[in-house]
Amino acid sequence: MKSNVGRTERIVRTIAGLVFFALGATWWRGFYWIAAVVFFSGLIAWCPIWSVMNISTCKETETEEIPVNSVSTDKDKRIRERRFK
Template sequence: MKKNVGGIDKVVRIIAGVVLIALAATGTVGLWGWIGVVPLLTGLFNFCPLYSVLGMKTCKI
């Protein structure tokens, strides 16, 4: 896995993931909030499978 997520994209993904998971855990948004696991993991691992398919990259390396 080559890095394809970096910078602001990474920070936004982690924050969005944590917020969605917190909202799901408190029952505010229901089960759909658990989808926040996806952006959280892609932000933490610096890799987005969809970016690979589309040939995109937001990291400098």
């Protein structure tokens, strides 16, 4: 499962989930379901609706091609670490 929710949106979703939870405790109990979906999509950084619509708010990281027959350098190691996290 590839992340499709960016950092800022994760923070907003997590806070909104807590707000909906509080609304569920005071007003309409249906807010609990909304709170659960919004809060957990913020925690796991994946939204099923964004996935269906093929939308991603994550920043694209630049990837550099590493030549196959080259001597490994520190820069190459950093690129590989970033690519395979």
